[in-house]
Amino acid sequence: xxxxxxxxxxxxxxxxxxxxxxxxxxxxxxxxxxxxxxxxxxxxxxxxxxxxxxxxxxxxxxxxxxxxxxxxxxxxxxxxxxxxxxxxxxxxxxxxxxxxxxxxxxxxxxxxx
Amino acid sequence: xxxxxxxxxxxxxxxxxxxxxxxxxxxxxxxxxxxxxxxxxxxxxxxxxxxxxxxxxxxxxxxxxxxxxxxxxxxxxxxxxxxxxxxxxxxxxxxxxxxxxxxxxxxxxxxxx
Numbered sequence: 001x002x003x004x005x006x007x008x009x010x011x012x013x014x015x016x017x018x019x020x021x022x023x024x025x026x027x028x029x030x031x032x033x034x035x036x037x038x039x040x041x042x043x044x045x046x047x048x049x050x051x052x053x054x055x056x057x058x059x060x061x062x063x064x065x066x067x068x069x070x071x072x073x074x075x076x077x078x079x080x081x082x083x084x085x086x087x088x089x090x091x092x093x094x095x096x097x098x099x100x101x102x103x104x105x106x107x108x109x110x111x112x113x
Numbered sequence: 114x115x116x117x118x119x120x121x122x123x124x125x126x127x128x129x130x131x132x133x134x135x136x137x138x139x140x141x142x143x144x145x146x147x148x149x150x151x152x153x154x155x156x157x158x159x160x161x162x163x164x165x166x167x168x169x170x171x172x173x174x175x176x177x178x179x180x181x182x183x184x185x186x187x188x189x190x191x192x193x194x195x196x197x198x199x200x201x202x203x204x205x206x207x208x209x210x211x212x213x214x215x216x217x218x219x220x221x222x223x224x225x226x
Contacts, residue, residue, distance in 0.1 A: 004156070033213070040122075042203060042218040043157075050212070058213070090156055100145065100207055102214060104156035 003027045004105035006091050012111045019078040021108050023091030029103075031096060032074040034058075034066060037088040037107075046089075049074055050096075081112040115140040117206050119217035126194045127225050134189040134220045136204030146187040147205040147214065148178055157203060163187060174198070194224045 004025045013019050023032065030051050035043040035058075045058030047066040055068055063085060067075045078085055088109050092102040116139045126132045138144055145164055149157040161172025168180045178189045189202060201221050205214040 035216075040218060043216040045213060045215075048213055092157075096212070100212065100214070101147070101159055101162060102157075103159065104149075106154075106156045 004091060004093055004103055006089075006105040006108050008108060009106065010109045012113065013081055014113050015082055017081050017112075019081050019110065021076045021089055021091075021110070023074045023076070023105055025072050025091075025093045025103075025105075027093055027095070027103060028071075029093040029095040030071065031094045031100075032068070033092040033094075033102065034064075034074070034076045035090045035092065036060065036085075037090060043090065046076065078110075078112075081110075083112045086110060086112045115144075115206050115215050117204050117215055117217040119202075119204055119220045121220050122218075123221045123223065125223050125225065128196050129193050132191050132194045132198070132222065132224070134202050134204075134222060136187045136189065136217060137185050138187060138204070138206045139185065140206055144187075145207040146178075146180065147207075148172065148176070148187075148189050149203045149205065149216075150174075151201040151203065151219075153200075160189070160202075194222075196224045196226055198222060199224045 007022045033048045034046040044060050049055045049068045065077045091105040094102045118137045147162045148160040151157045163170045163180045171177045201219050203219050204217040207214045
């Protein structure tokens with residue numbers, strides 16, 4: 001969905017480096033999410049935010065942190081990257097109107113060497 | 114806690130034949146059910162959802178899904194498969210008491226010419 005953008009699209013980094021993945025949306029949604037996708041495991045929720053002042057841990061938040069700079073921006077940081085954080089990362093947004101349909105960005109492929 | 118199962122890692126079907134991708138769920142309360150599709154190197158795209166009402170839900174690209182409360186299933190169907198339907202399909206559930214989605218592990222659909 002072109003309304004949800006992620007940068008960078010691909011990143012290779014080394015163990016121990018700090019990495020930031022950025023997500024921006026023009027859909028005007030309040031809710032934003034970060035997921036990681038691993039083969040055979042589907043999508044797992046890392047963090048989610050229901051508005052600028054509301055940030056919550058998901059099922060696999062260890063080793064990650066987030067920042068909600070504005071309604072439209074939600075960043076994911078890996079403070080000290082490790083190889084098992086190699087994955088495809090997706091940002092998503094939703095506008096709660098009783099259905100919570102989520103709209104996804106194109107993903108960031110992160111490789112930690 | 115809610116959960117979703119997609120029992121098939123891969124489904125193979127010939128072009129023109131009907132296809133079914135299976136999904137079962139577990140939630141407390143009434144479920145909100147979703148299907149998403151992921152094409153190579155793309156983010157997830159919303160296909161359809163069940164919130165309430167008619168058990169047969171119609172979505173994008175000719176897909177439909179049937180909600181069966183007694184069997185706790187929400188199988189994705191299409192009467193006539195296309196080669197371009199080949200992709201990874203995810204089922205997801207959110208129950209009315211929680212505010213985030215839980216995804217299945219995904220089913221790869223391969224449609225042969």
